[in-house]
Amino acid sequence: MSFGVAVEDEAAEKSLSARVILTGFMDFTTSHGITHTYHAKGTLKKLFWGFLTLASTVLLCLHLWIMISGYIAYDSVTNININEARSLDFPAVTVCNNNGVKRSNMPSWMDDLVKSSMGSYLNGSDDKISKNDLVKKISEEISLLNTTEKSMLGYSYADMIILCSFNGENCFESDFWTFYHSVYGNCYSFNTGKNGAIQKTSLAGPSNGGDSIILKFVISCLTLIINIGLYEYVKFLTEEAGIKVVIHDQKAMPFPDHDSLSTSPGQVNNIAVKMMNTTRLDGNYGNCTRLDSNEDNMYFYPYNVSYTQWACLRTCYQKELVNTCKCFDPDLPYDYDTIVFNHIEKAKGPCKLTNSTNVNCITEVSSRFADRTLKCGTCYQPCNEILYESTQSTSSYPALSYIDDFVAVINKTNPLLLSKLKDEYGDDQVSFAIQSNFLKINVFHQRMTYTTYEQVASYDDYQFASDFGGAWGLWIGWSTLTIFELIELGLDMLVYYCYNANKSQPSQ
Numbered sequence: 001m002s003f004g005v006a007v008e009d010e011a012a013e014k015s016l017s018a019r020v021i022l023t024g025f026m027d028f029t030t031s032h033g034i035t036h037t038y039h040a041k042g043t044l045k046k047l048f049w050g051f052l053t054l055a056s057t058v059l060l061c062l063h064l065w066i067m068i069s070g071y072i073a074y075d076s077v078t079n080i081n082i083n084e085a086r087s088l089d090f091p092a093v094t095v096c097n098n099n100g101v102k103r104s105n106m107p108s109w110m111d112d113l114v115k116s117s118m119g120s121y122l123n124g125s126d127d128k129i130s131k132n133d134l135v136k137k138i139s140e141e142i143s144l145l146n147t148t149e150k151s152m153l154g155y156s157y158a159d160m161i162i163l164c165s166f167n168g169e170n171c172f173e174s175d176f177w178t179f180y181h182s183v184y185g186n187c188y189s190f191n192t193g194k195n196g197a198i199q200k201t202s203l204a205g206p207s208n209g210g211d212s213i214i215l216k217f218v219i220s221c222l223t224l225i226i227n228i229g230l231y232e233y234v235k236f237l238t239e240e241a242g243i244k245v246v247i248h249d250q251k252a253m254p255f256p257d258h259d260s261l262s263t264s265p266g267q268v269n270n271i272a273v274k275m276m277n278t279t280r281l282d283g284n285y286g287n288c289t290r291l292d293s294n295e296d297n298m299y300f301y302p303y304n305v306s307y308t309q310w311a312c313l314r315t316c317y318q319k320e321l322v323n324t325c326k327c328f329d330p331d332l333p334y335d336y337d338t339i340v341f342n343h344i345e346k347a348k349g350p351c352k353l354t355n356s357t358n359v360n361c362i363t364e365v366s367s368r369f370a371d372r373t374l375k376c377g378t379c380y381q382p383c384n385e386i387l388y389e390s391t392q393s394t395s396s397y398p399a400l401s402y403i404d405d406f407v408a409v410i411n412k413t414n415p416l417l418l419s420k421l422k423d424e425y426g427d428d429q430v431s432f433a434i435q436s437n438f439l440k441i442n443v444f445h446q447r448m449t450y451t452t453y454e455q456v457a458s459y460d461d462y463q464f465a466s467d468f469g470g471a472w473g474l475w476i477g478w479s480t481l482t483i484f485e486l487i488e489l490g491l492d493m494l495v496y497y498c499y500n501a502n503k504s505q506p507s508q
Contacts, residue, residue: 018493018496021489021492021493021496022489025485025489026038026039028485029482029485030477030478030479030481030482030485031476031477031478031482031485032476032477033049033052033053033056033057033476033477034053036049036052036053037049037050037053053476056475056476057475057476059475060471060472060474060475060476063471063474063475064468064471067464067467067468067471070459071459071464073459074284074285074457075457075458075459076281076285076286076455076456076457076458077455077456077458078453078454078455078456079452079453079454079455079456080451080452080453081451081452081454082449082450082451083449083450083451083452084448084449085448085449085450086202086448087200087201087202087448088200088201088275088445088448088450089198089199089200089201089250089275090166090191090198090199090200090201090222090445091191091247091248091249091250091273091275091388091443092189092190092191092192092193092247092248092249092250092252092254093189093190093191093222093224093245093246093247093443094187094188094189094190094245094246094248094254094256095160095161095187095188095224095226095243095244095245095246095441096181096184096185096186096187096188096243096244096246096256096260097154097155097160097184097185097186097228097229097243097244098184098228098238098240098241098242098243098244099155099185099228099229099232099233099234099237099238099241100153100154100181100182100183100184100185100238101138101142101153101154101185101234101237102153102154102155102159102229102232103231103232103233103234103235104232105152105153105154106153106234107153109141110138110141113134113137113138114134114138114234114235114236114237117134117236133353134236134237135183135237136353137353138237139182139183139330139331140330140350140352140353142182143182143330143331143350144330144350147180150180151178151180151186153185154180154185154186155185155186155229155232156186157173157176157178157188158173159227159229160186160188160226160227160228160229161173161176161188161224161225161226161227162225162226162227162410162413162414162417162438163223163224163225163413164190164222164223164224164225165222165223166190166191166199166221166222166223167199167221171190171222174195175190175191175195175196176188176189176190176195177189177192177194177195179303181256181257182331183256183257184244184256184257187254187256189254190222191222191250192250193250194304198250201444201445201448202448203448204444204445204446204447204448205221205444205445205446206221206270206442206444221442221443221444222441222442222443222444223440223441223442224440224441225438225439225440226243226438226439226440226441227417227437227438228241228242228243228265228437228438228439229437230265230436230437231420231421231424231425231437240262241264241265241436242262242263242264242265242439243262243263243439243441244256244257244260244261244262244263245260245261245262245263245269245271245441245443246259246260246261247261247271247273247388247390247443248388249385249386249387249388251291251305251306251386252305252306252308252311252386253299253303253305253308253311255310258310259310261390261392263394263439263441264394264439265435265436265437265438265439266396266397266435266436266438266439267394267395267396267397267439267440268394268395268396268397268439268440268441268442269392269393269394269439269440269441269442270392270393270394270442270444271390271391271392271441271442271443271444272390272391272392272393272444272445272446273388273389273390273391273443273444273445273446274388274389274390274391274445274446274447274449274450274451275386275387275388275445275450275451276386276387276388276389276450276451276452276453277384277385277386277450277451277452277453278384278385278386278387278452278453278454279383279384279452279453279454279455280381280382280383280384280385280455281383281455281456281457282383285455285457286455287380288380288381288382288383289307289309289312289378289379289380289381289382289383290307290382290383290384291306291307291382291383291384292306292307293307294307294338294339294340295339295340296311296312296315296316296340296378296379297311297312297315297340298311298314298315298318298332298333298334298335298338298340298341299311299314299315299333301333301335301338301340302333302335303333306382307382308382308385309379309380309381309382312376312378312379312380313369313376313379314332315340316369316374316375316376316379317329317332317365317366317369317374318332318333318334318341319340319341319344320365320368320369320374320375321347321351321361321362321365322334322341322344322345322346322347323344323345324361324364324365325351325358325361325362325365326345326347326348327347327348327349327350327351327352327358327361328347328349328350328351329350329351329362330350330351334347391446397438397439397440398434398435398438398440400431403430403431403434403435406434406438407430407434418430421433421434421437
C-alpha cells in the first residue's frame with residue numbers, strides 16, 4: 001500500500017504513486033490554467049484551455065521583459081514641491097569690498113610697484129605690464145604673508161560696516177566670521193553658525209531697519225550700512241567701486257569671485273531670497289557626492305565647510321598644479337598632511353610668476369581649468385544642497401532730504417569717519433562724499449516658502465515588486481500561494497523518489 005492506493009508490484013506502485021501526486025496537484029492548484037486544462041471534458045476543451053494557458057504564459061514573459069527592462073534602466077524623475085513654513089533658516093550673508101587693500105595700508109613695495117606700473121602704462125612704455133599681471137604679482141607677494149599680516153592690509157570691520165541690524169536688533173563684529181580672499185581682502189560673513197546659533201525668519205519682506213516697534217521683533221531682515229572707503233581705493237588697480245554680496249548656505253564656502261551680487265555706493269540694495277533644497281540620488285540613478293566627503297574639498301580643513309561642486313573644481317585645479325607643475329597656488333588652501341593632497345607628490349613650494357617654467361605650466365593648467373578639460377571626473381553635484389535664488393532691486397540712498405540726518409548719525413557714532421570724509425572731499429562736499437562711499441543692503445526672504453527638488457526613482461523597488469506580482473496574477477492567475485504549491489509538489493516528488501530508492505535497496 002502506497003499513498004492510499006493498492007498495487008501489485010513495485011513498478012506499478014512507482015507509476016501510480018507519481019500519478020497520484022501529480023493528480024492531487026492538478027486537482028487543487030490555484031494555477032487556473034493547469035486545473036482547467038486537466039478537468040476539461042473532451043479534446044476540444046482541453047486544447048482550448050491548453051492554448052489559453054500557453055498564450056497567457058507567452059504574454060506574461062513579454063510583460064515581465066518590458067518591466068525588467070524599465071527597472072534596470074534606472075530612470076529618475078524630479079519632484080518639485082513648494083512648501084509653506086512658519087519659520088525658515090536665514091541664509092548666511094557674506095560681504096567683501098571690491099578694493100582688497102586699503103591705500104593707506106599698502107606696504108612700500110606695493111606702492112612702488114603700482115606707481116611704476118601705472119606710469120609705464122600711461123606713458124605707453126614697451127615694458128608696461130597688464131593690470132592682470134600686476135594683480136598676480138601683488139597676490140604672489142601677499143601670499144607670503146601670514147594671516148594676521150594679510151588682514152591688516154584690508155578693511156577692518158569698523159572701517160567697512162557702519163551699522164548692522166537683524167530683526168530690528170543691533171548686531172556686532174562678534175556675529176561675523178572673517179576670512180581673507182586673495183582679490184577682495186577681508187570678507188565678513190553673517191549667520192554662518194560658526195559663532196552662534198543660526199538665525200531664523202518668521203515673516204517675509206524687508207523691515208526697512210525695523211522702524212515699526214511691533215514688526216521689528218518678528219520680521220527677520222538683515223540691514224547693513226557699509227562704507228566702501230572709496231578714498232582708500234588703489235588707483236590703477238581697482239576698477240569697480242562697491243561691495244560683493246554672497247547669499248549662501250551656512251555649510252558652504254562663499255566664493256565672491258564666482259557667485260556674488262554687485263552693489264554700488266549711493267544705493268539701497270534690497271535682496272529678496274528664495275530657498276531651494278535639492279536632493280539627488282546616487283548609485284544606479286546618477287552620481288552625486290555626500291556633503292561630508294572631504295577628499296575633494298580642500299576648504300574643509302582651514303574653514304570647516306561642506307563639499308560643493310565649485311569647491312571640488314578648485315581643489316582639482318590645485319591638485320593638478322601640484323601634480324603637473326610641482327607647485328601650489330598660494331591663493332588657495334594647500335596642506336600636504338590632509339587627505340586631499342597626501343596621496344600625490346608634495347609640492348616644492350608656491351608657484352612663482354618670476355619662474356618662466358612655473359608660468360608656462362600654470363598657464364596651461366589654467367586654460368584647461370577654464371575650458372573644463374581638467375580630469376575632475378569626481379566633481380559631482382552634492383547629494384543634498386541648499387541654494388538661494390536672489391532678486392535684487394535698488395534705489396538712491398541716502399535721499400537728499402535724509403543726508404543731513406545721515407551726517408548727524410555718523411557724527412554721533414563715528415566722528416572720526418566724518419572728519420576723514422571732510423578731509424578727503426572738503427567741508428562743502430560732504431553730501432557728495434556720502435553718496436560716493438555709502439550703501440545700504442537689506443536681505444530678506446521673499447516669501448515664507450521654500451522649494452524642494454527631490455530626485456526619485458521613476459520605478460522603485462517597491463513598485464517593481466508590486467507590478468511583478470500583479471503580472472503573474474493578471475496573465476496566469478498565480479499568487480504567492482501558487483509558488484508554495486509548486487514548492488510542495490517538488491518536495492513531495494523528492495520525498496517519494498528518495499523513499500522508493502531506499503525501498504529498492506536489498507536489506508542487509
